Amino acid sequence: RTFIYHKPSADPYYLPYTSDHPHRIHRNIPYVALLRAARFCSNLHDFHLERIRIELTLLLNQYPPKMLSNQFHRFFQMNKADLLIRTFDEQAYNQLHQRLLNSQTKQKVTILSSNTDPVINPPALEQKLFDKSLMLVKYPFETGPNLTFATRFYTWWKKHYQYPGSPANRINIRLIPQCNKTLQNYLIRKKPNQPLLTGTETIRN
Known part of the structure; x- marks a missing residue:
């Protein structure tokens, strides 16, 4: 069993909604938090508790409830787990957990491609091409x-x-x-x- 451990003495920090940042950054925070929770939590109960914790923390940081609801729905829809929005289906969550756990992150894909593709990762002495477009x-x-x-x-x-x-x-x-x-x-x-x-x-x- 794996889950996210929160140190009692540590104060969790999320970017406040009132901060002077583009709203696309605020919209990505709930999605990324749920993605992290689904990868770390091996059972549905722990994931549900983490989802509530994320929602309450963001509400205290003045995130609009409607925006949070939309981003939570976007997470389940994009990861083909719409069933978890309505019901507690342990089998559906296990499939979601395994799929996200085995999926490669964007950063990892970039690293792997840069190590194998000479166009992306040219030799050290070769000058990188400038994209005029x-x-x-x-x-x-x-x-x-x-x-x-x-x-x-x-x-x-x-x-x-x-x-x-x-x-x-x-x-x-x-x-x-x-x-x-x-x-x-x-x-x-x-x-x-x-x-x-x-x-x-x-x-x-």
């Missing part, structure tokens, strides 16, 4: 009026630049939101760099 655009993310910036930007880009015969049709733009720094970024004590710790830092005149 991909443009990464970073922008400061803020809640409020700028929340719909990405949608408005893609609409504007398609209207003014992606006309028939335009060279911009060959460019794939990907917007990357940059979250604002919090007090934690300014007040947290960071570990000094290695030269300072070892006393080998050179002093410049």
